[in-house]
Amino acid sequence: xxxxxxxxxxxxxxxxxxxxxxxxxxxxxxxxxxxxxxxxxxxxxxxxxxxxxxxxxxxxxxxxxxxxxxxxxxxxxxxxxxxxxxxxxxxxxxxxxxxxxxxxxxxxxxxxxxxxxxxxxxxxxxxxxxxxxxxxxxxxxxxxxxxxxxxxxxxxxxxxxxxxxxxxxxxx
Amino acid sequence: xxxxxxxxxxxxxxxxxxxxxxxxxxxxxxxxxxxxxxxxxxxxxxxxxxxxxxxxxxxxxxxxxxxxxxxxxxxxxxxxxxxxxxxxxxxxxxxxxxxxxxxxxxxxxxxxxxxxxxx
Numbered sequence: 001x002x003x004x005x006x007x008x009x010x011x012x013x014x015x016x017x018x019x020x021x022x023x024x025x026x027x028x029x030x031x032x033x034x035x036x037x038x039x040x041x042x043x044x045x046x047x048x049x050x051x052x053x054x055x056x057x058x059x060x061x062x063x064x065x066x067x068x069x070x071x072x073x074x075x076x077x078x079x080x081x082x083x084x085x086x087x088x089x090x091x092x093x094x095x096x097x098x099x100x101x102x103x104x105x106x107x108x109x110x111x112x113x114x115x116x117x118x119x120x121x122x123x124x125x126x127x128x129x130x131x132x133x134x135x136x137x138x139x140x141x142x143x144x145x146x147x148x149x150x151x152x153x154x155x156x157x158x159x160x161x162x163x164x165x166x167x168x169x170x171x172x
Numbered sequence: 173x174x175x176x177x178x179x180x181x182x183x184x185x186x187x188x189x190x191x192x193x194x195x196x197x198x199x200x201x202x203x204x205x206x207x208x209x210x211x212x213x214x215x216x217x218x219x220x221x222x223x224x225x226x227x228x229x230x231x232x233x234x235x236x237x238x239x240x241x242x243x244x245x246x247x248x249x250x251x252x253x254x255x256x257x258x259x260x261x262x263x264x265x266x267x268x269x270x271x272x273x274x275x276x277x278x279x280x281x282x283x284x285x286x287x288x289x290x291x
Contacts, residue, residue: 026208030185051268058239062207128247129207132240132276139275 017043017083021076022061024068024093032079033058036089043083044164053161056141057089060157063133064093067155070130071095086143086160094154185209188216193229194290196261200231205242213242217249217260226258229288233265243278250282263288 018039022028036057037050045053057079064077075094082088137144141159148155186209187202197220205213213230220228230246232238250260262284264270273279 026206029206030204030208055237055239055272058206058237062239062241065207129241129244132243135276136240136243136272 015082015084016080018081019079021078024065024074024077026062026065029058029061029065032061032077036079036081039081039083040087040089040161043081043087045087045161046164049161052140053087053089056137056159057091059133059136059140060089060091060159063130063157064091064095064154066130066133067093067095083163085163087163088158088160090156090158092154092156096149096153186212188212190216190220193288196227196229196288196290197225198229198231198263198288200233201235203235204237205232205235205245206237206239207241210241210245214245214248217245217252221253221256221258226253226256227261228253228258229261229263231263231288232269233263235266235269238269238272240276243272243276246278246282259283261285261289 018035020032020035022032033054037054040050040053041047061077061079067073068075068077073095077094078090078092080088080090080092082090134146137157137159141161143160145158146155147158185204189200189202191198191200199213199216199220201213203209217228217230220226228249230249246260246262253260260283262273262282263286264273264284265286270279270284273282273284278284
């Protein structure tokens with residue numbers, strides 16, 4: 001696994017530095033995002049990016065928990081952090097059927113500039129939140145890849161941030 | 173396992189304080205709004221509207237962290253209050269959260285201000 005930046009499927013293949021999994025419950029998302037920021041700090045991610053790492057990993061974990069919860073899945077949400085040329089975070093759920101649309105901004109789906117949004121009454125907040133997670137991730141993270149559902153059934157959110165001494169700020 | 177306060181042992185990291193500024197009931201939020209703590213904020217808005225206090229300001233300026241679940245609560249609160257003839261103002265002079273509102277486009281949908289109207 002060492003040495004190669006990408007495998008054949010486009011995913012990254014750095015050695016995993018930290019790997020853990022958590023019960024798909026809201027209570028543990030905070031722990032996951034705090035660990036992410038801490039590991040990123042140890043890896044050397046710029047201080048100014050640590051809030052972004054914390055937010056992004058929190059969003060990805062929230063999305064995974066929502067996906068498991070919506071489908072009644074108790075499987076663990078898997079989280080991996082790798083330190084190579086870049087700091088890489090991967091969050092994997094085990095829920096099929098990607099429902100959220102990774103496009104557009106929320107405003108368009110809840111009534112644009114209109115003061116009332118009666119057509120959005122049927123939208124549940126959790127459903128909206130799952131969509132918002134991807135919108136936030138897309139806005140926050142320059143290197144973001146969402147794959148799946150794959151053979152394991154779920155989706156993986158992969159994100160990376162530059163480390164000091166890495167050749168380029170972006171490679172995607 | 174429903175993402176509410178019964179999820180686990182972690183203590184809620186959210187503080188809500190209520191005040192009245194002019195015609196607005198103000199919920200000032202400290203700590204972190206995420207999918208664990210967001211139900212408390214949602215319930216606080218519901219409580220106000222059930223008391224007939226339909227003009228609500230949620231002050232996120234002192235908020236340490238807000239994720240998409242928190243944004244979902246803001247959207248839901250705005251919808252419920254608007255449908256009942258009320259209104260929601262989001263007060264936020266916090267650059268991190270302003271950035272979040274901006275990149276999601278919610279700054280165009282929600283009534284976001286630097287201070288509570290009339291303050």
